[in-house]
Amino acid sequence: MAQYDLTPRIAPNLDRHLVFPLLEFLQERQLYPDEEILKAKIELLSKTNMVDYAMDIHKSLYHTEEVPQDMVERRAEVVARLKALEEAAAPLVAFLQNPNAVQELRADKHYNLQMLNDRYQIGPQQIEALYQYAKFQFECGNYSGAADYLYQYRALCTNSERSLSALWGKFAAEILMPNWDTALEELNRLKEIIDSKSFASPMNQVQSRIWLMHWSLYIFFNNDNGRTQIIDLFNQDKYINAIQTSAPHLLRYLATAFIVNKRRRTQFKDFIKVIQQEQHSYKDPITEFLACVYVNYDFDGAQKKMRECEEVILNDPFLGKRVEDGNFSTVPLRDEFLENARLFIFETYCRIHRRIDMGVLAEKLNLNYEEAERWIVNLIRGSKLDAKIDSKSGTVLMEPNHLNVYEQLIDHTKALSGRTYKLVGQVLEHGQTQATR
Numbered sequence: 001m002a003q004y005d006l007t008p009r010i011a012p013n014l015d016r017h018l019v020f021p022l023l024e025f026l027q028e029r030q031l032y033p034d035e036e037i038l039k040a041k042i043e044l045l046s047k048t049n050m051v052d053y054a055m056d057i058h059k060s061l062y063h064t065e066e067v068p069q070d071m072v073e074r075r076a077e078v079v080a081r082l083k084a085l086e087e088a089a090a091p092l093v094a095f096l097q098n099p100n101a102v103q104e105l106r107a108d109k110h111y112n113l114q115m116l117n118d119r120y121q122i123g124p125q126q127i128e129a130l131y132q133y134a135k136f137q138f139e140c141g142n143y144s145g146a147a148d149y150l151y152q153y154r155a156l157c158t159n160s161e162r163s164l165s166a167l168w169g170k171f172a173a174e175i176l177m178p179n180w181d182t183a184l185e186e187l188n189r190l191k192e193i194i195d196s197k198s199f200a201s202p203m204n205q206v207q208s209r210i211w212l213m214h215w216s217l218y219i220f221f222n223n224d225n226g227r228t229q230i231i232d233l234f235n236q237d238k239y240i241n242a243i244q245t246s247a248p249h250l251l252r253y254l255a256t257a258f259i260v261n262k263r264r265r266t267q268f269k270d271f272i273k274v275i276q277q278e279q280h281s282y283k284d285p286i287t288e289f290l291a292c293v294y295v296n297y298d299f300d301g302a303q304k305k306m307r308e309c310e311e312v313i314l315n316d317p318f319l320g321k322r323v324e325d326g327n328f329s330t331v332p333l334r335d336e337f338l339e340n341a342r343l344f345i346f347e348t349y350c351r352i353h354r355r356i357d358m359g360v361l362a363e364k365l366n367l368n369y370e371e372a373e374r375w376i377v378n379l380i381r382g383s384k385l386d387a388k389i390d391s392k393s394g395t396v397l398m399e400p401n402h403l404n405v406y407e408q409l410i411d412h413t414k415a416l417s418g419r420t421y422k423l424v425g426q427v428l429e430h431g432q433t434q435a436t437r
Contacts, residue, residue, distance in 0.1 A: 002031045004284050004312050009249045013214040015172045016044050017138070021218075025317040035061065049082075049139040051075040078140070085136050088129035089149075092122050096152050109158050116156075127156050131166065138169055147173035164193060175218045183219050184229075187212070191233070209242045213250055220257075221318045221333070227257045231264050240274060248282035251275065252312075255286050256319060259344070260336045285309045289341060293348050299364045306341050306366060313337060342366075346379065350387060356396040358389070 007026060011019045020041070027037040038061040045054035051074050055067045095101050095116070104119075105112050116122040134149030150170040157163040167190060174183035190212055199205040213234060220226035233239055234254045243250045255275065258268055272294045275287050283291075285308035292302035313319040313334045322329050342365045349364065350356065362372030373389070376396060380387050387398050 005031060005315065006249050006252065007317070009247075010214055010217075013211055013247070015168075015215075016047060017141075017143075017176060018172060018215065018218070019044055021176075022317045025320070029315050029320070031315055048141070049078045049136065050141045051078055053141065082136060082140065085129065085133040089126065089133040091120065092116075092126045092130050093133075093149075095120055095122060105155070109156060112156060113158070127153070131157070131162065134166070135169065138173060143173040143176045146170075147177070164197075167193070171215065175215065178218070178222065180219055180222050184223065187216055187219060195238070206242045206246060209239055210247050213239060213243070213247065217253060217318045220253075221321060227261045228263070230254065230257045231261060231267065235267055235271065244274065244278060244281075248278050251278060251282055252284055252286050252316075253318065255290055256313075256333070256337065259286075259290070259340050260333065262340070285312050290344075293344050297348065297352065299345060299349055302341075302345055303364050303366060306338065306345075309341065310334060310338060338366075342375065343379065346376070350396070350398055354398050356398075358394045358396060361396065 005026070007019075007022050011022065023037055023041055023044075026032060027034065038057055041057050042054055042061070045051075045057070051071060055071055055075075058067055058071065059065060101120070104115060113124075113127075130149055131153050134146050134153055137149065138146035147170050150166045150173070154163050154166050154170070157166065167186065171183060171186040171190060174186055194205065194208045194212060197205075199208070216230070216233060220230040223229065230253060234243065234250065234257075240254075243254070251274070254271065258264060258271055272290060275290050276295050279287075279291060285305045289302055289305040289309055292298040292305055314331060319333055320331055321333065322331055345364055346361070349361065358373060358376075359369060361376070362369050365372055365375070367375060377389060380389070387396055389396055
């Protein structure tokens with residue numbers, strides 16, 4: 001299933017620290033040889049200050065206690081630089097750790113800067129040092145300390161670009177700790193800035209939206225209400241346009257959210273059109289499943305894709321989250337997805353056929369006969385479908401007042417013809433009026 005792994009597409013849109021959880025997942029799932037994953041980790045770590053971690057991986061990869069000299073020298077540089085930054089930021093850090101002193105701060109940033117300079121001899125150099133110190137802490141893997149210092153820095157910073165950079169850093173730190181509720185707050189702050197800020201070019205704004213959507217995956221699939229929130233964000237016109245323009249692979253996550261979220265069916269039809277439009281630029285078993293059911297009415301194909309979808313979910317770092325329950329491990333989203341996928345097949349199949357053989361339906365739902373009968377009975381009891389089961393003949397009977405797909409298509413065509421006729425009449429009438437003038 002490595003062919004459906006989106007890590008190569010997703011990673012370039014993430015801070016390198018956010019890639020580590022993805023590699024950990026892939027290593028656990030054994031999608032790639034262990035040696036490849038370890039080498040990828042070392043490559044990522046080479047651009048950070050997490051030298052000790054890189055040394056440990058090097059030892060594990062090459063089965064040795066020795067580490068390269070450049071790693072030893074790099075570690076010495078990191079320690080020296082950390083000490084220098086710590087000293088430069090010390091006056092401001094001491095102030096921020098003093099509860100009585102912090103009470104003197106106000107909402108007015110310019111007042112705060114003047115007060116810090118007059119009373120505590122803390123000026124722009126110390127404030128800049130705090131930013132650099134926070135950034136360095138982040139690169140060392142101290143995400144908690146980085147988040148605190150970046151928050152405090154933003155309260156004093158008057159440079160909008162630098163403040164935005166600090167907000168991205170804090171957002172990443174909250175994800176990595178992980179603090180999902182706080183991370184969601186930072187996500188909303190970033191979205192507000194991105195949507196209202198004046199960018200040097202429209203493509204810069206599009207790129208910021210793409211970054212935001214990629215980073216948001218960590219939150220939405222670790223949040224109780226995330227399946228609704230991802231639809232609220234990704235399905236907005238400006239964001240779905242950014243997906244179609246530069247990141248069609250994100251359709252996998254929006255498609256999954258629609259499948260497991262029964263409350264958003266009103267937006268679902270428009271999303272199916274997007275899936276249809278983007279089939280040439282991106283497709284995987286999840287998007288192809290929707291195309292089989294709602295575009296091509298290919299239920300045999302949908303059945304096959306449903307089995308592939310299960311594997312895609314299990315091997316996706318965001319969708320395949322495992323929950324430990326005693327001695328058992330489950331993937332809740334996989335179970336939800338398959339249940340709703342069967343529902344999609346059943347509803348659509350029933351809209352096409354008046355009488356459905358239970359055996360055929362069981363096969364299309366990937367269930368045995370008894371499981372299918374039980375599942376359909378429960379579904380009919382709790383759904384709005386007008387249907388009943390004839391146990392003697394082993395069929396599901398649809399009530400005659402339920403329009404099937406072909407009848408709906410005929411109705412839509414008649415309505416379209418009527419609107420076209422009316423429009424042509426208006427155009428001709430307008431032309432005649434112009435001619436008489």
